[in-house]
Amino acid sequence: MKPLAILGGTFDPVHVGHLNAAWEAAELLDAEVHLMPASVPPHRPPPAASVEQRVAMLRAALAGQDRLGLDLRELERAGPSYTVDTLAELRAEHGDRPLVLLMGADAFAGLPTWHRWERLFELAHLGVFARPGFQFSLPTELEAAVSGRLADTGGDWRNQPTGRVLQLEVTPLEISATRIRHLLASGRSPRYLLPDRMFDMPGLLAAYRSDPG
Template sequence: MRPLAILGGTFDPIHIAHLAVAWEASELLDAEVRLMPAAVPPHRPPPVADATTRVAMLRAALRGQDRLGLDTRELARGGPSYTIDTLTELRAEEGDRPIVLLLGADAFAGLPQWHRWQALFEAAHIGVLSRPGGARAWPAALAEEVAARQVADPRQLHGQPSGNVVELEVTPLDISATRIRSLLAAGRDPRYLLPDALFDDPALLAPYREHALPEQLP
């Protein structure tokens, strides 16, 4: 059964690196990938753009292709966006379909600080998005949990609903939403960092151009 992979984030705004890693993960896993914007991320400041604007940006960015999709359930649910709640919902809907939670290497290393983190392995596989040749630094509790779960071949995730961890080497793109917000707030035009479709509607980027940010450009 073709897996369902989830890439969460604030997408504030959605940028090229988000799309690139989602696309590569879809190819490596032979999976449907859904981008899932968070309502209230528990471990970071609230987004600059409201939920309606972020969804509009995602719809514009994903238009015209059939590999990546959008899932807005965390916005509809409201409140803190705990990943285990989302995966529990998806598991109830998808039955025994393999589900893969996609996490960047840094986010994965911090997994033991997440709400009910060990339960995540029962609800889904985890695909760790890593740079080719990147160093691995996992805390002891995480390394112990992963030891018996790690597989080398992404195709092995097709055989069961959850429980495995696979590293997915994706092309590193050093693009940050923080930098993009600073550029927009400074009146700059970050072409080639954002999907072209976001420039077609000035209202999509207006929240960032109007927002006074503490980040300073170098």
């Protein structure tokens, strides 16, 4: 069975940077990849778009391909979207299937601020997006936790359900959802930053027309 990788986020809005990273992770890991929108993100302000709007944007962005999927479980669960709770739920569902939590290098460096972060290594592998040649610079607490866990994507990590840290060298795309929201709020078009299908459905972007947050 292929590994299952999860890319979480507010996706406010989802953009081609998210999709490219998820697509390349699917190739590098030979994995099934699901995008998982957060309901109440513990580390950031609430999304500008509603749950319904974000789901509609994700469905439009993912249409017409069969490599990337969508998992809405965090939107269906009350309270903050703690990753540790989501991974525990997935682990109970998938048994010994390898799970990979995907994240950017900045998020990985801030892992000690996450709720029950040490338990993440017991529930999944961690796949960290980085530019080619990137070297991790980690706080001491995280450096100790990562020691001995680094693994190559072509190695034998698939034989273990959890516990390894995989550095994923993906194409660097400097695209920010914040920047896209500002463009839309100022009346400009973020063409080529968002999937084409989102422009075919103008109502999807209505939430950002007057909100530069």
